[in-house]
Amino acid sequence: MSYDFQTYPDREMLAMDLANQLAGDLRMILGHEERVVLAVPGGTSPGPVFDDLCAADLDWDRVDVMLTDERWVPEDDARSNTLLVRDRLLVERAAAARLLPLYIPAHEPEEVLAELESQIADKLPLAVVLLGMGTDMHTASIFPGADKLDIALDANAPILVPMRAPGAPEPRITLSARVLNDAMRKHVLIFGQDKRDALEAAQGKLPEDAPINAVLDDATVHWAE
Numbered sequence: 001m002s003y004d005f006q007t008y009p010d011r012e013m014l015a016m017d018l019a020n021q022l023a024g025d026l027r028m029i030l031g032h033e034e035r036v037v038l039a040v041p042g043g044t045s046p047g048p049v050f051d052d053l054c055a056a057d058l059d060w061d062r063v064d065v066m067l068t069d070e071r072w073v074p075e076d077d078a079r080s081n082t083l084l085v086r087d088r089l090l091v092e093r094a095a096a097a098r099l100l101p102l103y104i105p106a107h108e109p110e111e112v113l114a115e116l117e118s119q120i121a122d123k124l125p126l127a128v129v130l131l132g133m134g135t136d137m138h139t140a141s142i143f144p145g146a147d148k149l150d151i152a153l154d155a156n157a158p159i160l161v162p163m164r165a166p167g168a169p170e171p172r173i174t175l176s177a178r179v180l181n182d183a184m185r186k187h188v189l190i191f192g193q194d195k196r197d198a199l200e201a202a203q204g205k206l207p208e209d210a211p212i213n214a215v216l217d218d219a220t221v222h223w224a225e
């Protein structure tokens with residue numbers, strides 16, 4: 001397994017440069033595809049990247065944007081990744097992009113799983129994916145110790161996997177590792193020494209213990225203190 005590790009002097013420069021790289025990847029793939037899918041994470045790290053990426057000059061009306069994973073909370077909840085994407089990415093030029101939902105109001109993700117999958121299935125493979133990582137080495141909502149970890153890591157995994165994990169305060173829904181890995185370009189965004197140490201500690205571990213390892217091959221990791 002090999003990946004590229006890019007370090008930046010600070011988070012602001014990382015955000016600008018990464019937004020440029022994502023826009024460049026999308027532009028390149030749009031050169032030979034009618035439509036492309038960009039999948040992005042939630043959480044706290046990607047906001048500044050979205051703030052730059054939303055202004056990129058590209059054919060956003062040919063881009064489908066989706067989340068790599070969602071927390072099972074209403075769309076107006078501060079923890080909703082959909083809310084983050086609507087507020088910070090699908091604005092300015094990127095307002096012309098189409099959102100592929102990863103949330104439909106329902107008590108449990110299982111109730112609407114088939115409906116969500118049906119809206120994604122014919123759009124795959126992902127063109128570009130941006131992933132985050134936690135210090136427990138989870139990525140998307142593929143957490144160590146999660147109830148459906150084996151399914152999410154399986155080579156024949158379904159597109160979406162509902163997930164409950166000790167490290168997650170609410171139920172989640174996540175793209176499986178197979179779908180994330182099939183992306184034409186993969187980027188991982190991590191901030192801080194603790195995450196850099198966690199990524200190093202992941203080396204040589206099985207994806208069951210360090211789920212990030214399931215998606216790292218050929219990825220570019222972007223890091224700033």
Ligand SMILES: O=C(O)C(O)[C@@H](O)[C@H](O)[C@H](O)COP(=O)(O)O
Pocket residue numbers: 041042043044045046068069070071081131132133134138139140141
């Ligand atoms: O919804 C989520 O929580 C994610 O998509 C998740 O995988 C996230 O990327 C990491 O937990 C890092 O989160 P931070 O950027 O907040 O550290």
